[in-house]
Amino acid sequence: xxxxxxxxxxxxxxxxxxxxxxxxxxxxxxxxxxxxxxxxxxxxxxxxxxxxxxxxxxxxxxxxxxxxxxxxxxxxxxxxxxxxxxxxxxxxxxxxxxxxxxxxxxxxxxxxxxxxxxxxxxxxxxxxxxxxxxxxxxxxxxxxxxxxxxxxxxxxxxxxxxxxxxxxxxxxxxxxxxxxxxxxxxxxxxxxxxxxxxxxxxxxxxxxxxxxxxxxxxxxxxxxxxxxxxxxxxxxxxxxxxxxxxxxxxxxxxxxxxxxxxxxxxxxxxxxxxxxxxxxxxxxxxxxxxxxxxxxxxxxxxxxxxxxxxxxxxxxxxxxxxxxxxxxxxxxxxxxxxxxxxxxxxxxxxxxxxxxxxxxxxxxxxxxxxxx
Amino acid sequence: xxxxxxxxxxxxxxxxxxxxxxxxxxxxxxxxxxxxxxxxxxxxxxxxxxxxxxxxxxxxxxxxxxxxxxxxxxxxxxxxxxxxxxxxxxxxxxxxxxxxxxxxxxxxxxxxxxxxxxxxxxxxxxxxxxxxxxxxxxxxxxxxxxxxxxxxxxxxxxxxxxxxxxxxxxxxxxxxxxxxxxxxxxxxxxxxxxxxxxxxxxxxxxxxxxxxxxxxxxxxxxxxxxxxxxxxxxxxxxxxxxxxxxxxxxxxxxxxxxxxxxxxxxxxxxxxxxxxxxxxxxxxxxxxxxxxxxxxxxxxxxxxxxxxxxxxxxxxxxxxxxxxxxxxxxxxxxxxxxxxxxxxxxxxxxxxxxxxxxxxxxxxxxxxxxxx
Numbered sequence: 001x002x003x004x005x006x007x008x009x010x011x012x013x014x015x016x017x018x019x020x021x022x023x024x025x026x027x028x029x030x031x032x033x034x035x036x037x038x039x040x041x042x043x044x045x046x047x048x049x050x051x052x053x054x055x056x057x058x059x060x061x062x063x064x065x066x067x068x069x070x071x072x073x074x075x076x077x078x079x080x081x082x083x084x085x086x087x088x089x090x091x092x093x094x095x096x097x098x099x100x101x102x103x104x105x106x107x108x109x110x111x112x113x114x115x116x117x118x119x120x121x122x123x124x125x126x127x128x129x130x131x132x133x134x135x136x137x138x139x140x141x142x143x144x145x146x147x148x149x150x151x152x153x154x155x156x157x158x159x160x161x162x163x164x165x166x167x168x169x170x171x172x173x174x175x176x177x178x179x180x181x182x183x184x185x186x187x188x189x190x191x192x193x194x195x196x197x198x199x200x201x202x203x204x205x206x207x208x209x210x211x212x213x214x215x216x217x218x219x220x221x222x223x224x225x226x227x228x229x230x231x232x233x234x235x236x237x238x239x240x241x242x243x244x245x246x247x248x249x250x251x252x253x254x255x256x257x258x259x260x261x262x263x264x265x266x267x268x269x270x271x272x273x274x275x276x277x278x279x280x281x282x283x284x285x286x287x288x289x290x291x292x293x294x295x296x297x298x299x300x301x302x303x304x305x306x307x308x309x310x311x312x313x314x315x316x317x318x319x320x321x322x323x324x325x326x327x328x329x330x331x332x333x334x335x336x337x338x339x340x341x342x343x344x345x346x347x348x349x350x351x352x353x354x355x356x357x358x359x360x361x362x363x364x365x366x367x368x369x370x371x372x
Numbered sequence: 373x374x375x376x377x378x379x380x381x382x383x384x385x386x387x388x389x390x391x392x393x394x395x396x397x398x399x400x401x402x403x404x405x406x407x408x409x410x411x412x413x414x415x416x417x418x419x420x421x422x423x424x425x426x427x428x429x430x431x432x433x434x435x436x437x438x439x440x441x442x443x444x445x446x447x448x449x450x451x452x453x454x455x456x457x458x459x460x461x462x463x464x465x466x467x468x469x470x471x472x473x474x475x476x477x478x479x480x481x482x483x484x485x486x487x488x489x490x491x492x493x494x495x496x497x498x499x500x501x502x503x504x505x506x507x508x509x510x511x512x513x514x515x516x517x518x519x520x521x522x523x524x525x526x527x528x529x530x531x532x533x534x535x536x537x538x539x540x541x542x543x544x545x546x547x548x549x550x551x552x553x554x555x556x557x558x559x560x561x562x563x564x565x566x567x568x569x570x571x572x573x574x575x576x577x578x579x580x581x582x583x584x585x586x587x588x589x590x591x592x593x594x595x596x597x598x599x600x601x602x603x604x605x606x607x608x609x610x611x612x613x614x615x616x617x618x619x620x621x622x623x624x625x626x627x628x629x630x631x632x633x634x635x636x637x638x639x640x641x642x643x644x645x646x647x648x649x650x651x652x653x654x655x656x657x658x659x660x661x662x663x664x665x666x667x668x669x670x671x672x673x674x675x676x677x678x679x680x681x682x683x684x685x686x687x688x689x690x691x692x693x694x695x696x697x698x699x700x701x702x703x704x705x706x707x708x709x710x711x712x713x714x715x716x717x718x719x720x721x722x723x724x725x726x727x728x729x730x731x732x733x734x735x736x737x738x739x740x741x742x743x744x
Contacts (some may be wrong), residue, residue, distance in 0.1 A: 049593035051594065056709075114425065118730070338421065347428075347722075347726055351719060362484055363485070368484045369478070
């Protein structure tokens with residue numbers, strides 16, 4: 001990724017007018033409609049009542065359309081968790097102290113976190129990408145160091161990051177995703193860790209959608225009413241600051257400006273990872289609220305990206321259900337999760353794999369000698 | 373199981389007054405409340421925000437309470453699919469001909485059906501129990517032959533089965549479940565196959581709940597409006613017949629009478645399997661509408677049985693959601709499935725396994741050095 005000139009291509013073209021400049025364009029082709037239709041026809045020939053596998057049939061057809069085959073494969077999953085700190089966390093917007101970001105990265109790597117357990121039990125690679133943790137992390141085989149800074153600026157006072165940092169963070173995410181795919185992954189699971197990042201997600205959503213802030217702000221990891229009021233007040237300040245800087249809300253062509261103004265590094269990296277995965281025509285499992293916000297930003301840069309997104313779950317975070325509906329997403333699970341870390345994506349993976357395997361491995365009516 | 377005398381014990385005691393006589397009692401102890409409370413406390417000490425794994429935490433605590441341990445194990449699943457034919461299928465209540473029951477059993481055994489694919493990909497044993505298929509089935513290592521008859525009587529004209537057949541079918545289900553547990557299974561998945569059996573399930577639900585028949589009847593494998601009207605008319609006849617025989621609806625103490633009057637053999641076997649699994653303090657994954665109806669009958673015989681039931685999903689079958697609510701069930705998935713065969717249970721199994729593994733394998737705050 002470079003601060004490249006404008007492009008006629010999708011993501012690049014829309015960014016040309018941004019005051020941030022432009023990131024290198026991603027070439028994202030829509031999923032294949034003809035393969036999608038062929039997959040739906042094939043599903044009707046399998047030994048089950050038509051449509052009786054419900055949403056898994058629709059998902060199976062989508063996987064076919066993404067991968068341009070009637071034999072989709074999602075048996076080599078890779079999980080990327082992007083971790084970063086946030087200036088706003090100094091103001092106290094979370095139930096946890098800021099140091100927990102680095103502590104949880106250590107916990108991911110030593111195998112004790114939820115995503116570690118899920119990755120291990122599903123025989124799935126797990127890579128943590130440090131794009132801005134406020135600590136010197138010890139080297140580890142599963143840790144990719146792409147630190148932009150030790151946390152973003154405090155969005156109540158200043159821009160979260162510079163345009164150059166934004167481009168670099170998007171590139172870091174894209175690189176991590178491309179690397180996983182080059183190493184053989186045929187489905188990517190994306191997650192995040194960063195104390196304070198549901199606050200930033202709410203602000204990003206507010207900017208992009210122009211929905212009232214109350215609709216966007218939630219309890220994150222579990223704050224009480226007083227903390228929620230404080231979080232709302234801080235984000236109101238931050239939103240006023242960016243509008244004071246002349247950046248109107250609710251305009252998809254301003255998406256890169258919102259990202260550099262609000263942060264965080266993990267959001268920018270997630271946007272890059274989603275775009276790069278879609279460019280490679282690989283399905284990407286979107287985890288909870290934060291990753292869904294990143295998917296909304298990726299769509300603002302390249303609408304076709306949603307063809308490759310599989311929304312894992314609707315979480316307990318306040319704005320998630322409305323955001324998913326806005327994206328026409330059909331999340332697989334509704335388990336009242338509110339953890340992040342790609343945990344919801346990991347829990348949904350077996351359903352994604354089952355949908356592919358049912359399509360490829362079930363018998364047809366004629367093959368099995370079953371009457372229609 | 374014998375047509376035993378009354379008993380002071382739970383399931384047996386309640387059956388003493390039944391005109392069917394009694395089945396041997398099952399001794400079902402409630403899940404352990406103290407272990408449940410200890411599990412919830414332990415979950416709060418794991419490295420995640422309190423409650424952030426949502427419904428999986430509640431499920432993990434339930435598994436602990438069933439198995440009387442803080443180290444629950446659900447890593448040795450066994451699937452039992454009970455297959456039988458129904459006299460009413462001659463009247464045309466399904467989108468498929470009656471011969472499909474036997475054809476699908478063959479498909480289960482040769483590996484081409486949905487449940488075959490799911491069992492294989494999850495390394496899970498699959499046993500088909502023939503309790504009344506109208507065909508001579510070839511022997512197979514995964515086929516247990518406990519055929520009561522070649523299908524039940526037509527419930528529009530006569531009782532589905534004799535009291536002796538009912539007792540034998542319940543015993544067949546209980547035996548199959550006990551055998552799987554004795555062979556090492558620590559979680560059971562139950563399913564069914566039988567052309568016409570959503571009609572019978574609707575009738576069974578109507579009898580037990582006294583809900584209007586319209587609330588109980590659905591489209592099964594996918595019948596059209598005219599077929600639905602016909603199904604409703606046939607079941608009205610059947611319900612009138614049983615009331616003419618002096619069996620009042622809506623009375624849990626009549627549960628065995630409803631089963632012998634309405635059928636089917638697979639329902640009776642499922643009731644036995646659920647009761648026997650609960651007696652062994654093993655979690656049982658309840659599949660779709662038919663198995664949920666069987667769970668409602670098992671509860672009528674022994675209320676504590678629900679402590680051991682994990683409801684896998686809410687299906688697209690009309691009455692399923694209301695029935696689950698009536699049972700205070702919290703189904704894990706909502707995928708618009710309407711297939712049966714234990715397919716929904718198999719799809720939910722990874723979530724059940726994840727809930728146990730997260731509890732046993734995650735680090736604690738103190739262990740991982742993470743700030744609270």
